[in-house]
Amino acid sequence: MRITEDELTKVKELLSKFKDLDPIPKYMPTIFEISGYPHYEDVISNVLQFFLKSDYDHGFSSIFVESLLDTVDGEESSSMPSDSSVLNVEREVTTKKNNRIDLVIETENRCIAIENKIYHHLYHNDLQDYQDYIKREYPDHQYTFIVLSLGQKEKPEDWEENEFKFITYDAFFDQLEGRLDEVIPKADAKVGIYLRDLIKTIRNMNKRTQLTMEFINFLSENREEVESLYNNAFKKFKKEIEAKADEVEELVTLEGTGFSSSTYTEKGKLKYVRSFQRVVNWEGSEYKIQIKLRLTPKEYRMEIWDRKSTDEKIFRQFIESRLGSDIANREGHKDNRSGSIIIEYFDYGEKPEEVAEKLNDLIPKLA
Template identity: 30%
Template sequence: MEISGYPHYENVCSNILKFYLDPTNEHGLKDLVLNSLLHLIDKDFQFDIDFEQIEVYREYRTINDNRLDLVILTENYTIGIENKIFHHLHNDLADYKNTVKSLCYNSRKSICIVLSMNKLTSNEDVEKINANDFVNVTYEQVFQNVKQNIGGHLNISNISYINHLTDFIKSIENLTPKTMENKALWTFFKTNSEIIQELTNSFNEYKNLLFQKIHQLNDAISKEEFAPLADKQWIYKGSSLLVLVHDYTVNSQYKLAVDTTIDVNGWQIQLFGRNSKSSDFIFNVMCKDNNFLPKPFENYERGERLIYQRFDTDIDISTVAKTLTDLLTRIENYKKRTDENNGI
């Protein structure tokens, strides 16, 4: 259905709805779709499929010679449905209401529905709906009821028509993600594409300048001078970040790392374990050693990683280098103490 583009057309959707709203059709789902819709408006709605007659009309001619998308007649109800996929609610709801009411002979109760992709929220639409006794229902609400109640119909229905209904539901749902609600934003993008492109280019240049600071920091932190016991000092290159990394092994088994990175939010120096065993050691043993961290362990931000320090993007690299050097020295001193205690 998506390949054909059919769900974009209200007429096609209304034709499909007409088929599934009629409990007597060969889909075998009986009154599943009818109840899924009508119970949203009237919880007491009932249709006796064994004894009641039902008529479902498409493009029903109204009193003022307009066309109402769907009209359903049961013994107890007259239901008018205006189906809105993308278009604005410019319809003559007063004419629709009067037409539905004109069919309410034999004590029928009238129900008037605007079935829409998204909830209609503009003041004009809401006022028009309320003034003419319509109720706005979304496809999402109807489909939620269908999904909740379809289980009881699977054994008696035609599986091919279940597949068709599922395809219809998925096609409509794919038209209603947040991207479909971002038309105003997309219009802004189109209207301001040149300045947005200019800003994007400038932003990318800014990020590249920040990443250059990682290389400058790497040059400032000599492995021979500041981190002779590190397993490795290297730069990790991701798709959107650069990281100066120092890897260590403590007690010949615990793998820890120090990541120093920068983005538009600033610098971060992070301490973490390469595996769960190492993380447990770092956070439950190493960081609780009174001689390791300059502040009590509880004073640091911590998720899966401990945030040793943060800096603004504009801070002098020498300050970042000094703080990083302090942490690397603390790790080396801790490593020496534990290695000596373990006779390594």
């Protein structure tokens, strides 16, 4: 079914409105998000250990312990004797069964065992073993056993048989933030930034939605047009460019060249890649050559990629030895990336036969 002129006009108006929207609020990412490790439990556990340890003299150790205990025990903890001076904090404590406890915090009278859960479940954690180990190693202490998580996890079958309690990061941070005024003015400014980054990182992971209400209202008011755009621009066009790539490949001769074909597509993007590849040896070096036929609504683009060698200069010398120096006019193109050279462009309306002819000329030269 073809899109009508009236539908096309509505889509253009829709796109004009969309350009003025910011679907997701802009914000400055935390250092954990920049590094790519915000959801790694080991990374977060290491940071918690840093703040819990009194060795660093950053002043946060006691309020971290107090906040944990208040989150677990609520009002009951206020009637308990103060026990927040940390003697030791260990990571990955190994039990006799070779299980590992994420964090073990020792104060004068209490031992706190923490199983840190960001996204993982508890099915493979032997909580009873953790508990037995702590009671055996710290016989003269009181005990607090905690599962610290983004949200409530599904409880394992033996949950009622152990003494662990669930607390969420949100509840813990609420308690912690209520105490920061005691410490922040006296603390190293850099350490304060670390803590704010930690809290923001965890809370960002816990957000269920990031879309602005302005964008939600836009979708509500323009639902039919958005659905039409999605169905025609994405679903139907993706099928069309895949069919065009199939037409081209049917006309390409791979037999006897050592080349094979594969497909690559990016979800949510109006492009499709049909790739032809083989390994080539040249002057003692090995190259995994890919000829990529990249299809977009604008054009077919033919690119050569080196997927194995790390020497960009020699790779280009190899390409010139096979194709001649006339490829140099593409060297400065804005779309060129490291390890690739753009060879040819074709308008989207070009016949598949013309594109296949260029590939049939190119492939034997690189074989």
